[in-house]
Amino acid sequence: MHLLLTLVARYAQTPPGAGYGFALTPFVAGLVVVPFSALGFVAGKVIPRLRRRVADPVLLAGSALVVCGGFALFGAARSDPAELFAAMGVLGLGVGGFSAAMPGVILAVTPRSETSSAMSVNYVVRSAGYSLGSALGGLVLSVGTDPGALVPDENAYTTAALVGIGIMVVTTLTCLALARRRPSAPARLPDPPLSTPERP
Numbered sequence: 151m152h153l154l155l156t157l158v159a160r161y162a163q164t165p166p167g168a169g170y171g172f173a174l175t176p177f178v179a180g181l182v183v184v185p186f187s188a189l190g191f192v193a194g195k196v197i198p199r200l201r202r203r204v205a206d207p208v209l210l211a212g213s214a215l216v217v218c219g220g221f222a223l224f225g226a227a228r229s230d231p232a233e234l235f236a237a238m239g240v241l242g243l244g245v246g247g248f249s250a251a252m253p254g255v256i257l258a259v260t261p262r263s264e265t266s267s268a269m270s271v272n273y274v275v276r277s278a279g280y281s282l283g284s285a286l287g288g289l290v291l292s293v294g295t296d297p298g299a300l301v302p303d304e305n306a307y308t309t310a311a312l313v314g315i316g317i318m319v320v321t322t323l324t325c326l327a328l329a330r331r332r333p334s335a336p337a338r339l340p341d342p343p344l345s346t347p348e349r350p
Contacts, residue, residue, distance in 0.1 A: 151217050151245050152280045153314045154224060156287035157307055158182055158234050170304040172231055182231075185239035193246030206254035211325035213251060216244030218318035225311030249276075255328070286313070 162179040164171025174182075197209060204212075220241035227233045252272060260268040287310055294306020 151241070151248065151318075152283035153287045153310065153317075154217075154220055154237065154241050155183070155186070156284045157224065157291075157310050158238055160287075160291065161228060161307055162231070162234055164301055168301045168304075170228075170307075171301075174231070182234050182238050185235050186242035186245070188242065189239045190242035190246030190249075193243050194250045197247050197250035201251070201254060205329055206251050206258065207325050207329035209251035210248060210255060211322045211329065213244045213247030214318050214322040214325060216247060217241060218244075218315055218322065220244060221311045221314035221318065225308050225315070228307070286310075 159179055159182070161170070162172055162174045162182055163176065165173040193213075197213075200209060217240075220237050223233070223240055224237040228237070253269065256268050256272055257265055290310040290313060291302040291306050294309060295302040
C-alpha cells in the first residue's frame, strides 16, 4: 500500500526538464502527504462504526479496492499537482480503512492470551511492508531509468502504478476469500486446574 507514497514523493520533486514532474521542494512535496493523513484519520473514525454491520474481511476488501483506486488515479492522471493530492487522499482513505479493520480480523482468530503478541506481529509486518513498498518502487523506477540518465522515464511510474494495482487486486480477492469462510470463535487455552490446599 505504501508503494504509492514513494512514487508520488519522487514524482513531485522531479524537475520539469525531465518531461514531467513539478520540481517541488522537499518541504512542499511533503505537504502532498497531508491528504493522506487527513483522510486516513477519517477512515479510522468511520470503520469502527461500519464494523457493526459489515464483516471485517469485507471491510479489508473494500479498503484494498480504495487503495487500488489511488494507484489507478496516479497512473492515469498526474499532470497537475492537484491530481497528486487527490491520489494521496484516496490512498489515505484506503490505508486508514485497512489499518482500522485489520485488528478485528486478527483478534477474531487469536486466543485471548495471545492478543498482545498477535498485534505486535501485525505492527512488525506493517513496518516490513513499508520497507518492501519503498524498495519495490525504487526497483521499478531503477529498471525504467535509461543508462546515464538521472531520472527514470515517466512510463516507469505508470508501470509501478500497474504493479500496485495488481498487488491490491490480489489483496482484495484474498480478503473476499476470508469473508466467505465461516467465522469461528477464537481458540481459548484451557483454564488452569484449581489448586487444592494440602492437608496437614
